[in-house]
Amino acid sequence: MRERYRMRKKKRGAWTATAVCLLAAALICAPLLMIPGGSLMDHAEIKQILSPILEEGKGFAVWHLLPFYPTLDHFYRLLIESPAFYTLFWNTVGMTAAILGGQLVVGLPSAWAFAAFRFRGRDILFGLYVVLMLLPFQVMLLPQYIVLQKLHLYNHFAAVILPAIFSTFPVFIMYRGFTQIDGEILEAARLDGAGELQIFLRIGLPLGKMGIQAAMVLSFLEYWNLVEQPMAFLEEQAKWPLSLYLPQITISQAGFAFAVAVVVLIPALFVFALGQDALEEGIAYIGVKA
Amino acid sequence: MFLLPGFSGVMLFYLLPFFEVVRRSFVKSGNGAFVGADNYRMVFTNGAFQLAARNTLLYLAAGVPLLMGISLFLSLLLRNLFLRRKLVSAMLLPMAVPAAVMVLTLQILSDKQGLINGALTKISEKITALPAFVSIDYLNSEWAIVVVVCSFLWKNTGYMVILWLAGLGALPKEVEEAAQVDGANKWQNWHYIIRPGLSGSFFTIGMLSVLQIFKSYREVWMVAGSYPQEQIYFLQHLLQNWYLKLEFDRMAALTVILSIVLLVVCLLLQRRQHF
Amino acid sequence: MKRKGRVLLYLIACTVCAALSGCGGGKEEEIPMGRYADREVKLPGAGYEYMHPCPDGGYWLFGNGVDLTHVAADGTVSREKWGWESNANIHVKFSYGISDEGAVIFGYTPMFYSDEEYEAYAAEGDSRYLYYYVSETGERHPLELYGADYRKATNLEQFAFAPDGRVYAASDSCVYRIHLESGETESLFATEGQVREFAFVGDTMLAVDGEKAYLYDMAGERLLADNTVLNDFVKSHRNGRIALTVVGQSAETAQEDSAEVLYLACRTGLYRYVWGGSVIEQIADGQMTALGDSQYNLYALQGLDDGLFRVYFSGNYMVEMYYDETLPMKPSRELAVYSLEENGRVRYAGRLFQKEHPDVLVRYETGMDGDNAVSREDALKNLNTRILAGDVPDVIILDGMDIEQYADKGVLKELDGMLAPYMEEGVLYQSIPEGMRMTEKNRIFGVPMTVELPIYLGEKKYVEDMQGLAGIVSAAERARAEHPEGPLIDTPYQENLFDLLIPLCLPAWTKEDGSLDGDSLAAFYQAAERLWELDSEGMSDEERARWQQDVVNEEADLSNIMFGQYEDYYNIGETWVALGYLKNAWYGVTNLHTRMENYRNDYSYYKKLEDEVVYGRMTGQAGNIYRARTIVGLCEQAKEPELGEAFLELLLSDTMMQKWWLEGHFDGGLPIRKDSFASLLDINNLAFAEIKGWTANDISAIYKDSFWPTEEELQWLYDTMEESDCCYRPGTLLEKNVREVGARVLEGGLTPEEGAKEVERKMAIAMEE
Incomplete structure (x- = not known):
C-alpha cells in the first residue's frame, strides 16, 4: 500500500515538475517566437505592426506569430542575393571549429594539471586564470592588439583564433569536471605504476567527459556569436564571421535580422542536440561508478 | 608538464597584455609620463566611477543569486524528467541568438508602446473594464534595472541549468537511493546529500554568473546607448567611454582595481571550498 | 621533473619575448624602379557611358542622349548624329x-x-x-x-x-x-x-x-x-570583395595579335595572362593608379601597341596608362589618412596627391564602411586602439569625432602655425577657422574644407521677423493660421525637425566655462515641441503615417508644405517658405534668385523671383552659424608630418576647392577659400556654358535662363561668409543626447524642462568620467 502511495506521489511529483519546467521553458522561448514569424514577414507588415514603436504612432505594437502575408523575401535576400553571406558563414564555422579544437588540445591538459597535481602556487595561478577569464575584453583590446601586431598576426584569422584557444574559460569548466573524479582512483593507478600520461588518457579523459563536453558546448555558444574580437582584430570584411554581418539593427530591418537569426540558430540547435547526447552519456557513465 | 603549452599561450595572449595594462595604469595617457598612484586616486574620486560601481554591485547582488537560484531549482526539477533534453535545449536557445536580434526583441518588448505595455493594458482593461493606460518607458525609468536583470536571467538560465545538471549528475545515485529507501524526504535529501555534493559547482556557477554579468554589457549598450538611465550605467559603460575618450590610464587603473578585487574574492571562495 | 618543467617554462617565456621585440630587420636593398602611371585623356564631349575599343587603336564612345562618337588612333573625332x-x-x-x-x-x-x-x-x-x-x-x-x-x-x-x-x-x-x-x-x-x-x-x-x-x-x-587559372582569378577578384565595390567592376581584355596575351583590369590592378598559360601576373598595382580609385567604376580597357593602355571609367572619365621608368616600383613613403566615413573629396585629393608625389602611397582608411555591425563607437574604439598603440594616422578627418578630446590628449597638432600665411594673406574666410578655435587651449585643431550656410527664403509676409528660434515659431504660427490643413513643415519624422533646428542652436547650449546651459536647452525643446504640435495639428496620426510613407516613396505632395527644407522646393513652387542650407556655390546661389516653373512638364524655364520674395540668414539660438564639413586635422605623432601638411595644403588649394565641385559634386558645401568661391560664382566660368536641356520636340540644346545674382547680392554672400564665426559640428555627444531625449519630449513623455534636466544628467555623467 505504502509502495503504491509513494509511486503515485512520485508520479504526481514528476508531473508537477514537468509542468513547472515546461512553463519555464515556455517563458524563455516566448520572446524567441518572434523570430521565425518575423523572418517571414515583409517590410510593410513589420512596419505596420511595429509602427507605434518605430515612429510616433499611437497605441501599442502588436505581434502576430504568423504573418498575414508571408514572404520568403528576407531569406532570399540573405541566402541568394548576398554572396557575402556564405563566405561569412564558413568563416564562422571555420573559426569556431578551429577554436574548439585548439581549446581541446591546449586547455584540456591545463585543466588536468590543475585538478590532478598539487604544486606550489596552484591556487594563486588558478585564481589568476579565473580573473583573466572574467576581465572584459575591452580592457585587453589595446594590449592584445599590440601583441598581435608584433607577431604580425593582425588581420589574420589567427588573431582571433589563437587568443581564443588559450582562453582560460574552458580550463575553468573542464577543471570542474576533473575534480569530480575520486582521488583514490588516481592514487591507485599511480601505485600500479601507470605513467602520468596514461592516467590522463585512460582515466582522466573518460571520467571527465562531462566537463569537457560542457566546456565545448559553452565555448561553442560563446564563439559562434563572437563580435568584439573580430571587429577589433580583423580588418578585412571578407574575413569576418557572421555575427558582424548584421548592421546596427534599425527596427525597419527587423525582418531581415530575424531571417539571419534563424539561419544562425539552426547550427546552434544542431550542436545542442549533439552536446546534449554527449552530456547524457557522461552523466550516465558517472552514475555507474567505475 | 601538462600545463605548459596552455600556460605559455595564456602568458602570451593574456598575462603579457595584462602586465601592459598594469604598466599603463601608472602612466599618464597621452604623454607617457609616470604618475604613480595618481590614476588610481582619480578613479576612486571620480563620481562616474562611484555611480557605476554601485550599479554594478547591485546588478551582481541581484542577478547572480537569482540566476543561480532559479537555475538550480529548475535543474533539480529537471533531473529525472523524461523531456529533459528537449527542455534544456529550449532554455539554451537565447544564448545562441545573435546579440543584435536579442536587442531588437528587447526593444520591441520594452518600448513605451511595446508588447509588454500593450499586453498589460489589455489585461488591465479586461479586469477593471476601464481603459487603463499602462505605458511605462521601461528603459528610461527606474524599471530599467529590472528589465536588464530579467533579460539577463532570460538569456542565461539555460546555460546554468546545463552546468547544474552536470554537477548533479556527478552525485552518486546509490547514496540518494539508499537514503530514500531509509525514508529520507526531499528536504533531507537536499540538505545532506545534494547540497554538499554541489559545493564545487557553486563556485563554478557563481563565477560563471559573474562572467555573464560582465558580458551582458554589449546588449545593454546596444539597447540603451553609452549614457543610459542612471541605474543601468555600469562599470563597463565607464570603461568604454573612457576608451572612447582615449583615457586609457584610468581604464588601466580601474582594470587593476577590478582584477585585485576579483582575485581576492576568488581566492577566498576557493579556500572555503578547499580543493 | 619539476625543475625541468620550470626551465622549459622560462625558455618559452624568453622566446616569446624575443618574438615580441620584433622580427629581424630588413636589409638595405636597391630600390627597384619602374611602374605604371596614368594620365587623364580628354574626351571629346560629355555624357558618354560606354566605350568600345577598336583594334586599330581608335575607339567608339556612346551613351544616352549623346552622339555616337569615334575617335581614331590619330585623334580625329567624328560624330554620328x-x-x-x-x-x-x-x-x-x-x-x-x-x-x-x-x-x-x-x-x-x-x-x-x-x-x-x-x-x-x-x-x-x-x-x-x-x-x-x-x-x-x-x-x-x-x-x-x-x-x-x-x-x-x-x-x-x-x-x-x-x-x-x-x-x-x-x-x-x-x-x-x-x-x-x-x-x-x-x-x-x-x-x-x-x-x-x-x-x-x-x-x-x-x-x-x-x-x-x-x-x-x-x-x-x-x-x-574550364580554364582554372582564369576561374580562380575571377573568383578572387570579384566575389572576394564584399559590399562596397561590387558594382561596376569589370575585367576587360585587350588582345595583342601576335602573342595572344590577355590583359585583365580590375580594381586591384592590371594583370597579364598569356593565353593557355598557367599564371596571371600583375603588372600594375591598382592602388597607385586610377584603377584602384573607388570613385570610378571600371568599364573598358584598351591595349595599344606601345605598351600603353586606355582605361575607361563610367561617368566619362578615361585615363591612359603608361610605363614610367623613372618612378620607383613601390612607393617608399606612405601617407595614412583616416576618416570615420567615406569622404569623396578626400579620396579624390588622395589620388591627386599620389600623382604629384609618385614616391608616396596614400592609404585612405575609413572606420565605418558599409552597412554592417561596426557602429560609430566601435570604429572609434578601433581608431583609438591604433592611436594608443602608436600607429597614428598622418591626416585625420574629424567629421563626427569629438575634436576637443583628441586635442586634449595631444593627438592633434595645432594648426595655427600652418594656417598663419593663409589667414594673413586673406586667402581663406578667416571667420571659419576662427570659429573652430578651441577655447581652452586657444588653438585651432581642425579646419573645415567646406561649410554650409543656413538660409531662409520665401515671401516677405511669411518670413519677415523670422529671426531666432522665436521668429521661426511665430512664422510657423502665422502660416498655420492661414493653412490649417495638412503638414506644415517638411519634417515627416522627428529627426528631421532636429536636423533643421539643432545646427542653429547647438553652440548656444554650452556656456563659456564648458557647462551646459539648461535654460537655453529648455527653450529649444519648447520651440521644437511647439513646432511639432503645429505640424501635427493639421494631420491625424494615420495621415502622418501615410505622409511619411509618401516621402519615402518620393511621392509626397509638398505643395501644401509651408516650410520646405530646401530652396529647390521653393523654387519649383512646392513650398511656401524654404529653410535650408546653402550647400553649393552655383545651384544654391542661383536658386536664391531664380525660379523654375513647370518642373514636371517637359520643358522648363526660369524666371526671376518676385520682389516679395526675400532671403536671408537663418538664425536660431546661436549666432552666425556655419555647418562645417570635411574637417581636416593633422596628428601630432604622425610618421610623415611633412606629407600630412602637404596634403592639407593640397586640400586647401584653389585646385582642390574648385576641382571637386567642377567634377560634379554639387552639394559638397561652399569652399572656404575666397578666390575659389568667387571663381565658382563667376558667370564667365566655362563650366556654366554647357547646360543642356531637352524638349519633347527636338534635342537641340536649350539654355536655362539663370538669373545671376547682382553685384550686391554676391557681396551679401561674401559678407555672410565673413560673418560666419560660429561653428556647428555634427556628431557631438551633446547632440546625440539631445536627440534621444528630444524624441521623448516630442512624444509628450517629458516636458521641455524635464527634457533639459535629463540631458544635463546624461552630460553630467559624461563630464564626470
Whole structure:
C-alpha cells in the first residue's frame, strides 16, 4: 500500500515538475517566437505592426506569430542575393571549429594539471586564470592588439583564433569536471605504476567527459556569436564571421535580422542536440561508478 | 608538464597584455609620463566611477543569486524528467541568438508602446473594464534595472541549468537511493546529500554568473546607448567611454582595481571550498 | 621533473619575448624602379557611358542622349548624329554593344508621355527591354529578339560583336547568339550570373560573369573546358570583395595579335595572362593608379601597341596608362589618412596627391564602411586602439569625432602655425577657422574644407521677423493660421525637425566655462515641441503615417508644405517658405534668385523671383552659424608630418576647392577659400556654358535662363561668409543626447524642462568620467 502511495506521489511529483519546467521553458522561448514569424514577414507588415514603436504612432505594437502575408523575401535576400553571406558563414564555422579544437588540445591538459597535481602556487595561478577569464575584453583590446601586431598576426584569422584557444574559460569548466573524479582512483593507478600520461588518457579523459563536453558546448555558444574580437582584430570584411554581418539593427530591418537569426540558430540547435547526447552519456557513465 | 603549452599561450595572449595594462595604469595617457598612484586616486574620486560601481554591485547582488537560484531549482526539477533534453535545449536557445536580434526583441518588448505595455493594458482593461493606460518607458525609468536583470536571467538560465545538471549528475545515485529507501524526504535529501555534493559547482556557477554579468554589457549598450538611465550605467559603460575618450590610464587603473578585487574574492571562495 | 618543467617554462617565456621585440630587420636593398602611371585623356564631349575599343587603336564612345562618337588612333573625332527618330533618342538605354566598324545594338526602355501609354505597355507584360540595331552605314531597324515572347524574357544586358561579325548577347543566366537578319536568339550556354565582359581570342569567345570564365568555341559551337587559372582569378577578384565595390567592376581584355596575351583590369590592378598559360601576373598595382580609385567604376580597357593602355571609367572619365621608368616600383613613403566615413573629396585629393608625389602611397582608411555591425563607437574604439598603440594616422578627418578630446590628449597638432600665411594673406574666410578655435587651449585643431550656410527664403509676409528660434515659431504660427490643413513643415519624422533646428542652436547650449546651459536647452525643446504640435495639428496620426510613407516613396505632395527644407522646393513652387542650407556655390546661389516653373512638364524655364520674395540668414539660438564639413586635422605623432601638411595644403588649394565641385559634386558645401568661391560664382566660368536641356520636340540644346545674382547680392554672400564665426559640428555627444531625449519630449513623455534636466544628467555623467 505504502509502495503504491509513494509511486503515485512520485508520479504526481514528476508531473508537477514537468509542468513547472515546461512553463519555464515556455517563458524563455516566448520572446524567441518572434523570430521565425518575423523572418517571414515583409517590410510593410513589420512596419505596420511595429509602427507605434518605430515612429510616433499611437497605441501599442502588436505581434502576430504568423504573418498575414508571408514572404520568403528576407531569406532570399540573405541566402541568394548576398554572396557575402556564405563566405561569412564558413568563416564562422571555420573559426569556431578551429577554436574548439585548439581549446581541446591546449586547455584540456591545463585543466588536468590543475585538478590532478598539487604544486606550489596552484591556487594563486588558478585564481589568476579565473580573473583573466572574467576581465572584459575591452580592457585587453589595446594590449592584445599590440601583441598581435608584433607577431604580425593582425588581420589574420589567427588573431582571433589563437587568443581564443588559450582562453582560460574552458580550463575553468573542464577543471570542474576533473575534480569530480575520486582521488583514490588516481592514487591507485599511480601505485600500479601507470605513467602520468596514461592516467590522463585512460582515466582522466573518460571520467571527465562531462566537463569537457560542457566546456565545448559553452565555448561553442560563446564563439559562434563572437563580435568584439573580430571587429577589433580583423580588418578585412571578407574575413569576418557572421555575427558582424548584421548592421546596427534599425527596427525597419527587423525582418531581415530575424531571417539571419534563424539561419544562425539552426547550427546552434544542431550542436545542442549533439552536446546534449554527449552530456547524457557522461552523466550516465558517472552514475555507474567505475 | 601538462600545463605548459596552455600556460605559455595564456602568458602570451593574456598575462603579457595584462602586465601592459598594469604598466599603463601608472602612466599618464597621452604623454607617457609616470604618475604613480595618481590614476588610481582619480578613479576612486571620480563620481562616474562611484555611480557605476554601485550599479554594478547591485546588478551582481541581484542577478547572480537569482540566476543561480532559479537555475538550480529548475535543474533539480529537471533531473529525472523524461523531456529533459528537449527542455534544456529550449532554455539554451537565447544564448545562441545573435546579440543584435536579442536587442531588437528587447526593444520591441520594452518600448513605451511595446508588447509588454500593450499586453498589460489589455489585461488591465479586461479586469477593471476601464481603459487603463499602462505605458511605462521601461528603459528610461527606474524599471530599467529590472528589465536588464530579467533579460539577463532570460538569456542565461539555460546555460546554468546545463552546468547544474552536470554537477548533479556527478552525485552518486546509490547514496540518494539508499537514503530514500531509509525514508529520507526531499528536504533531507537536499540538505545532506545534494547540497554538499554541489559545493564545487557553486563556485563554478557563481563565477560563471559573474562572467555573464560582465558580458551582458554589449546588449545593454546596444539597447540603451553609452549614457543610459542612471541605474543601468555600469562599470563597463565607464570603461568604454573612457576608451572612447582615449583615457586609457584610468581604464588601466580601474582594470587593476577590478582584477585585485576579483582575485581576492576568488581566492577566498576557493579556500572555503578547499580543493 | 619539476625543475625541468620550470626551465622549459622560462625558455618559452624568453622566446616569446624575443618574438615580441620584433622580427629581424630588413636589409638595405636597391630600390627597384619602374611602374605604371596614368594620365587623364580628354574626351571629346560629355555624357558618354560606354566605350568600345577598336583594334586599330581608335575607339567608339556612346551613351544616352549623346552622339555616337569615334575617335581614331590619330585623334580625329567624328560624330554620328542620332537625330533620326526622336523617340529612339530619348529612350533610356541600358545595354549596349558596338562593333569595331560602328554598328550599334542596344536595349532600351521606351519613354512615355502619359500614364495611359505606360499602362498599355506594362499591361502586355513586364516592361522589358526593346532592342534596336543600327548598322555602320546607318540603317536601322528594331530587333525582336526572343521571338514573340520577348516581352517576358530576361533582359539582355550585354552585347558583343565578334571580329567575324557574329553578335553575342548575355542575360543574367545565359549567353546567346543573335542572328541579326532573323532576330533569332539562339541560346548557347547557361551562366551562373550576368556575363559582363566578352573577349575574343582567335576562335574562342571568353565570357566572364561574377563567378567564372566561360570559354566557347565559336567555330565548333560548343562550350570548352574550364580554364582554372582564369576561374580562380575571377573568383578572387570579384566575389572576394564584399559590399562596397561590387558594382561596376569589370575585367576587360585587350588582345595583342601576335602573342595572344590577355590583359585583365580590375580594381586591384592590371594583370597579364598569356593565353593557355598557367599564371596571371600583375603588372600594375591598382592602388597607385586610377584603377584602384573607388570613385570610378571600371568599364573598358584598351591595349595599344606601345605598351600603353586606355582605361575607361563610367561617368566619362578615361585615363591612359603608361610605363614610367623613372618612378620607383613601390612607393617608399606612405601617407595614412583616416576618416570615420567615406569622404569623396578626400579620396579624390588622395589620388591627386599620389600623382604629384609618385614616391608616396596614400592609404585612405575609413572606420565605418558599409552597412554592417561596426557602429560609430566601435570604429572609434578601433581608431583609438591604433592611436594608443602608436600607429597614428598622418591626416585625420574629424567629421563626427569629438575634436576637443583628441586635442586634449595631444593627438592633434595645432594648426595655427600652418594656417598663419593663409589667414594673413586673406586667402581663406578667416571667420571659419576662427570659429573652430578651441577655447581652452586657444588653438585651432581642425579646419573645415567646406561649410554650409543656413538660409531662409520665401515671401516677405511669411518670413519677415523670422529671426531666432522665436521668429521661426511665430512664422510657423502665422502660416498655420492661414493653412490649417495638412503638414506644415517638411519634417515627416522627428529627426528631421532636429536636423533643421539643432545646427542653429547647438553652440548656444554650452556656456563659456564648458557647462551646459539648461535654460537655453529648455527653450529649444519648447520651440521644437511647439513646432511639432503645429505640424501635427493639421494631420491625424494615420495621415502622418501615410505622409511619411509618401516621402519615402518620393511621392509626397509638398505643395501644401509651408516650410520646405530646401530652396529647390521653393523654387519649383512646392513650398511656401524654404529653410535650408546653402550647400553649393552655383545651384544654391542661383536658386536664391531664380525660379523654375513647370518642373514636371517637359520643358522648363526660369524666371526671376518676385520682389516679395526675400532671403536671408537663418538664425536660431546661436549666432552666425556655419555647418562645417570635411574637417581636416593633422596628428601630432604622425610618421610623415611633412606629407600630412602637404596634403592639407593640397586640400586647401584653389585646385582642390574648385576641382571637386567642377567634377560634379554639387552639394559638397561652399569652399572656404575666397578666390575659389568667387571663381565658382563667376558667370564667365566655362563650366556654366554647357547646360543642356531637352524638349519633347527636338534635342537641340536649350539654355536655362539663370538669373545671376547682382553685384550686391554676391557681396551679401561674401559678407555672410565673413560673418560666419560660429561653428556647428555634427556628431557631438551633446547632440546625440539631445536627440534621444528630444524624441521623448516630442512624444509628450517629458516636458521641455524635464527634457533639459535629463540631458544635463546624461552630460553630467559624461563630464564626470
